[in-house]
Amino acid sequence: MADQQLVRLLEELVSIPSVSPEYVENPAAAGEARxxxxLADRLAASGFKVELDEVQPGRPNLIASFGPDQPRKTLLFEAHMDTVGVAGMSRPPFQAAFEGSLLYARGACDDKGxxxxxxxxxxxxxxxxxxxxxxxIVFAGVMGEETGNIGAVRLVEKGLRADQIVVLEPTELSIIHTHKGMIWLRVEVGGLAAHGSNPDRGVNAITGMSDVMQFLHRRIAEDQRLRxxxxxxxxxLNIGMIRGGYAVNIVPDSCSIEADRRTLPGEDEAAIIERIRGGLxxxxxxxxxxxxxxxxxxVGRPFQTAENCSLxxxxxxxxxxxxxKPRxxxxxxxxxxxxxxQIxxxxxxxxxxxxxxxxxxDEHIDLDDLQAGCDIVRRFLDGMADGSRQGEG
Ligand SMILES: [Zn+2]
Structure with a gap:
């Protein structure tokens, strides 16, 4: 059974709409300010020093810290405050609905649980x-995770410091210590327009783009062999979009694609982009x-934390x-x-x-998992307090 105060807290969090404004079904539900x-009130009541940093109008980051100004160690908990939109949801999105051990609402698992x-x-x-x-202990509630991770980028730009970071996301209580990065690119090529009856007088940008795509596929095949x-x-590599041409009887003079290159730790983003430019x-x-x-x-960076680190x-x-059992x-x-x-x-x-x-x-979270997550964080922190006193960690 989950602790009533914990369930009540999640009920309160999901009852406060914080839809990323890019999902605009209902402007009244948009933004992370509320x-x-x-969070600022709750954390201040627990003795945190609290700061709201307005990243975009009505869209602040929340940064709260507790503990010595010259700490031996800083542990950051980061959670995003924004949710995706609520169109087509099976239940009222901003009101917790209980069915068995499940709590349903927008944000129940991502990321308010x-x-x-x-x-x-x-x-x-x-x-x-x-x-x-x-x-x-630093707790950061960030805006704009669902649309470009802009809140986290701001934390880094502001020079936030931490030795260890727990990014709070629904992982089914697995420890995720690595994931890929990404490079999203838009490639445009030009050609020379001509009448479709005389293609030799033009340069077909769609045919040219097909050469570009073959080049990109040769490159990724090579990278896959090496890495x-x-x-x-x-x-x-995924080419997710293509656009070009005007009519069947015109040689097209422009074509564009959007490509999604997923990177491994250790890959150099600038070098990947440079090689693509070289091919063009x-x-x-x-x-x-x-x-x-x-x-x-x-560009999103990959990350990889050593499996045997103290965190x-x-x-x-x-x-x-x-x-x-830890996973x-x-x-x-x-x-x-x-x-x-990066920090x-x-x-x-x-x-x-x-x-x-x-x-x-039908976004939901199992309240038994919620409780287990809370118990784990409690024991993790208590272990850290004891371990630090003994000069470890
Ligand atoms: Zn999330």
């Missing part, structure tokens, strides 16, 4: 013990296209003490951990709930 204020599990563990007496052991990660597998220069030199451009839409050992211990895994999806790995070498993604229920019409 939930940021709720994992957020609640950590918040409920951050009690005043536990925080005081950690502070006495020289451990500073393999035991957990994440191989790098990948070559095709232009051969007269297959008349111009080209490559625009980077998004993972401590979290594993907390999981064992809560009566569960260490890689993930196929992307998260703020990629961005936050700390020990980063994991962890939390109750399943990514399978995230973004769905």
């Amino acid at each position: 939930i940021a204020v709720f 994992p957020m609640a599990a950590a918040l409920a563990a951050l009690s005043r007496d536990r925080l005081e013990k950690l502070a006495a052991a020289g451990v500073q 393999h990660d035991p957990v994440l597998g191989r790098p990948t 220069v070559e095709l232009q030199g051969e007269g297959r296209i008349t111009s080209h451009s490559v625009r980077v839409i998004k 993972i050992r401590a979290l594993k211990q907390g999981i064992e003490q809560a009566g569960r 260490l895994e890689g993930a196929a999806w992307y998260s703020d951990a990629g961005i936050l790995s 700390a070498s020990e980063v994991v993604v962890f939390g109750p709930g399943s990514i399978k229920q995230a973004h769905t019409a």
Whole structure:
């Protein structure tokens, strides 16, 4: 049975709409400001120093810290405050519905359940013990995760410091210690228009783009031969969009594609983009296209935390003490951990709930998992307070 205060907290969190404004069914439900204020009040009441950082109008990050100004160690919990939209949901999205051990609502597992599990563990007496052991706890509620990880990028730009980071996301209580990164590119090529009855007088940009795509597939095949990660597998390429041409009887003078290249830890994003540019220069030199451009839409870094680092050992211990078997895994999806790995070498993604229920019409979380997540964080923190006093970790 889940603790009533923990369930009540999650009920409150899901009752505060915080839909990412890009999902615009209902403007009144948009933005993270309300939930940021709720979190700020709650954390201030527990003794946290609280700051709201307005990243975009009405869309703040919340940063709260507890503990010494010169800590021996800073542990950051990061959770995103935004949710995806609510169109087509099977139940009222902003009101917890209970069925058996399940709680249904938008954000139940992504990301308010994992957020609640950590918040409920951050009690005043536990925080005081950690502070006495020289451990500073930072809780960051970020905006804009669902649309470009902009809140996490802002944390890094602001110079936030941490030694260890737990990104709270629904991982079914597995410790995710690595995931791939991504490069999203828009490639445009130019040709020369001509009448379709005289194609030799023109340069067909669609045919040229087909050469570009063959080049991209040769490149990824080569990268896949050279690179393999035991957990994440191989790098990948998906060409997800193509656009070009006007009419069947016109030689097209432009064509564009969007490509999604997934990267492994250790790959150099700039080098990958440079090699693609090099291929385009070559095709232009051969007269297959008349111009080209490559625009980077998004770069997300991969991350990989060493399996035997002190953060993972401590979290594993907390999981064992809560009566569960620790699981260490890689993930196929992307998260703020990629961005936050720039500021700390020990980063994991962890939390109750399943990514399978995230973004769905019947998003829910199992309250037994929620409780287990909270118990694990409590034991993890208590172990850290004890271990730090003994000079470990
Ligand atoms: Zn999420």
